[in-house]
Ligand SMILES: CC(=O)N[C@H]1[C@@H](OP(=O)(O)OP(=O)(O)OC[C@H]2O[C@@H](n3ccc(=O)[nH]c3=O)[C@H](O)[C@@H]2O)O[C@H](CO)[C@@H](O)[C@@H]1O
């Protein structure tokens with residue numbers, strides 16, 4: 001198993017090209033299950049989760065073809081199976097998204113309950129109750145969701161008790177091939193939802209209102225293939241910006257989507273960064289100064305994203321002044337804190353808040369990655385810690401960051417991937 005070895009690094013400098021968004025690519029690739037012909041995707045990040053998704057689609061009988069590293073064609077017009085097996089689903093949360101499309105197009109679906117980052121209980125009740133409202137019969141037995149429908153799913157008005165990205169995506173896809181109109185109220189508004197709606201519309205769907213809290217989907221009888229370029233990854237972008245901020249650096253992110261990062265850029269400005277943006281780039285300059293601590297509360301988009309929480313806990317730990325980071329989305333998303341404490345970070349956990357007093361002097365240590373963004377926060381800490389930090393269990397990281405060590409290395413970071421003995 002590989003690990004990352006990081007040594008104290010100079011201020012990060014230069015430019016980095018941002019990859020396509022994992023959390024947009026996963027539902028978009030899965031949406032190919034709805035199409036009667038080939039879907040071609042570009043700007044697809046080269047990640048473990050993408051490979052797992054392609055394996056999952058192949059296992060169902062779809063054919064997939066990599067045109068190049070970041071472009072892939074999927075033809076899911078003929079399937080052999082409607083069962084997504086535990087072996088593939090267990091590693092990746094987004095696998096549950098095959099449920100809606102399989103059910104809508106084939107009338108049946110068996111999907112193992114999903115894995116993914118262990119950051120909370122992460123139930124799928126909203127996915128299931130929404131599909132039931134559309135006429136599906138659903139049983140959960142032996143770890144599998146078994147769903148079926150007589151004829152087509154029926155359009156419905158679905159109010160979501162909790163704002164859920166995954167449930168909104170599953171229901172949008174299912175509703176695209178349902179009979180009649182579906183309205184999803186209190187829908188998630190994340191940019192990845194808008195990307196999915198745009199992609200579905202490119203396939204011939206009739207989705208409107210994505211990006212607001214009410215999404216309307218007029219069901220159609222069939223969907224075509226499409227050509228679609230995946231949205232840039234806002235969380236990868238934010239991760240590089242925080243890495244640059246803690247090292248007092250000056251970097252530019254190319255192929256970025258600044259409009260998806262308002263809340264994060266606002267916090268970086270509060271932390272003392274000078275931020276410049278263009279249509280597809282973001283520049284951060286700390287002008288040689290250390291960041292100042294910020295107060296953050298994670299909330300659904302357009303608020304501050306939970307997927308950037310861990311990185312900002314590291315920033316606050318080394319910043320000037322005290323800061324409070326409150327996590328409201330997931331109940332177990334502070335597993336990076338004990339690892340950061342091993343490096344000397346002064347962080348106190350009080351319920352769902354991580355309180356930092358600032359100016360922690362970090363020392364390199366062997367630390368363990370516990371989930372995807374926790375891994376990123378430990379790497380960022382390693383960049384400013386005295387001596388050597390080794391981050392093990394980086395398979396979490398490989399689920400969501402494309403070539404992170406070479407991208408950081410090009411910005412001047414001392415980071416290497418080595419095979420663990
Ligand atoms: C692959 C992907 O896109 N993952 C993202 C997606 O995860 P994911 O789609 O799993 O997250 P959700 O938005 O669904 O979860 C939000 C909250 O709703 C709860 N919930 C969700 C569904 C449900 O049926 N019942 C329920 O109670 C969850 O436990 C959580 O507390 O959005 C999260 C919130 O922005 C991000 O952190 C993840 O990176």
Ligand SMILES: C=C(OP(=O)(O)O)C(=O)O
Nearest residue numbers: 093094116117307372373
């Ligand atoms: C939590 C994340 O991923 P997943 O939902 O796939 O576990 C993430 O991308 O930060």
